[in-house]
Amino acid sequence: xxxxxxxxxxxxxxxxxxxxxxxxxxxxxxxxxxxxxxxxxxxxxxxxxxxxxxxxxxxxxxxxxxxxxxxxxxxxxxxxxxxxxxxxxxxxxxxxxxxxxxxxxxxxxxxxxxxxxxxxxxxxxxxxxxxxxxxxxxxxxxxxxxxxxxxxxxxxxxxxxxxxxxxxxxxxxxxxxxxxxxxxxxxxxxxxxxxxxxxxxxxxxxxxxxxxxxxxxxxxxxxxxxxxxxxxxxxxxxxxxxxxxxxxxxxxxxxxxxxxxxxxxxxxxxxxxxxxxxxxxxxxxxxxxxxxxxxxxxxxxxxxxxxxxxxxxxxxxxxxxxxxxxxxxxxxxxxxxxxxxxxxxxxxxxxxxxxxxxxxxxxxxxxxxxxxxxxxxxxxxxxxxxxxxxxxxxxxxxxxxxxxxxxxxxxxxxxxxxxxxxxxxxxxxxxxxxxxxxxxxxxxxxxxxxxxxxxxxxxxxxxxxxxxxxxx
Numbered sequence: 001x002x003x004x005x006x007x008x009x010x011x012x013x014x015x016x017x018x019x020x021x022x023x024x025x026x027x028x029x030x031x032x033x034x035x036x037x038x039x040x041x042x043x044x045x046x047x048x049x050x051x052x053x054x055x056x057x058x059x060x061x062x063x064x065x066x067x068x069x070x071x072x073x074x075x076x077x078x079x080x081x082x083x084x085x086x087x088x089x090x091x092x093x094x095x096x097x098x099x100x101x102x103x104x105x106x107x108x109x110x111x112x113x114x115x116x117x118x119x120x121x122x123x124x125x126x127x128x129x130x131x132x133x134x135x136x137x138x139x140x141x142x143x144x145x146x147x148x149x150x151x152x153x154x155x156x157x158x159x160x161x162x163x164x165x166x167x168x169x170x171x172x173x174x175x176x177x178x179x180x181x182x183x184x185x186x187x188x189x190x191x192x193x194x195x196x197x198x199x200x201x202x203x204x205x206x207x208x209x210x211x212x213x214x215x216x217x218x219x220x221x222x223x224x225x226x227x228x229x230x231x232x233x234x235x236x237x238x239x240x241x242x243x244x245x246x247x248x249x250x251x252x253x254x255x256x257x258x259x260x261x262x263x264x265x266x267x268x269x270x271x272x273x274x275x276x277x278x279x280x281x282x283x284x285x286x287x288x289x290x291x292x293x294x295x296x297x298x299x300x301x302x303x304x305x306x307x308x309x310x311x312x313x314x315x316x317x318x319x320x321x322x323x324x325x326x327x328x329x330x331x332x333x334x335x336x337x338x339x340x341x342x343x344x345x346x347x348x349x350x351x352x353x354x355x356x357x358x359x360x361x362x363x364x365x366x367x368x369x370x371x372x373x374x375x376x377x378x379x380x381x382x383x384x385x386x387x388x389x390x391x392x393x394x395x396x397x398x399x400x401x402x403x404x405x406x407x408x409x410x411x412x413x414x415x416x417x418x419x420x421x422x423x424x425x426x427x428x429x430x431x432x433x434x435x436x437x438x439x440x441x442x443x444x445x446x447x448x449x450x451x452x453x454x455x456x457x458x459x460x461x462x463x464x465x466x467x468x469x470x471x472x
Contacts, residue, residue, distance in 0.1 A: 017425045021043055024048065034082060040067070052347040054322070068323060069097065085285075087242075092254065107253065110264075111230055135156075137270050139158065158224075160191055177228060239275050244282070280308060294321070301333070322346070351407060363404075364403060414426065
């Protein structure tokens, strides 16, 4: 049988897509001779394409990390382009990107690593509304939360507690940890000393011995566990200032090694969220490029700002390059109804082999269908002198460009690449492994023996909290 293409989408030959992209680069270089194109796999990307958000999907061992490493290498070369302010934020769950791309002058933030830059939470507070913004980022209810009231109440108490600490000029990470580690009665009594306009949150814990108050404080303290490891890590660095300062073109590596992932998941989610929010507060600019490379997106909690960044970040110079094993974690964290919106806001899709049938089916549908005419020839042999008979028939058929099983059976380093306005093609990505320049992770010594010898301390105020006597 023969197949004749009629209409719809179709698989573009790799050479054809490469020629189209190269032509676009030539046109851009005519206007900007110093332009340095970025590369994805074996393709150089024109500036108009490299500024689009990129989604990379693939199971472990299919070639995803190697591809991202090569992308980061070209992004580093791009920094030599004089007409652009460029910086990169890399979220690294293995330390691999840090080991291969960290250079002297760059920044690492990971409280368990000796190289981590010191940071204080209150560095992100500039004005009164910031208390609400930061608290909302930290206490956004998870998707499967049946009643968001508990997280909103915890958020309100946390925000009011921050206001109290600011009034008292207690702005270290240790001050936050000590205050919110106190018994509920103590926290409530201290917050009642604030001006009347700040007392609204206290309605949630007015009855300090109630199950409601206990549940709220439990959620509040659970999200702050990471502060235990920040008590002696105070410093002047600010994530918001890093985004705002166009003279600061260092790269920032946010690490969250799998061994300790659960501890810092809320912190890393918070940090990325406030930086993406800060990008959205900038003026529109085509000469600015702030690239977020996020590996293993499913290792982060729900980020309230992610959809706003995907829809509005490009005009501010924000670019998101996001990698994950499949779309299942997107559904579980943000909801199945958000999966299509999430996917559609990426205009470059690079797909390696997948093991998740649901994601494979979704991608097969997203890649599109084509209408074809199948031509069949049949023959009938006759023993008589009349001769053999041949007939031709045609059948119109609608078929998928890529079957789910084709995605699930891709070989290592083989991908499907879809770029808006350029079509869908198959591409083999380079398998060259970059050499390490640094250690992936240098463990910080917390001094456990010294901690074990510490004497019990008084509450944060310096005086013991008095228990409230029951009137029952």
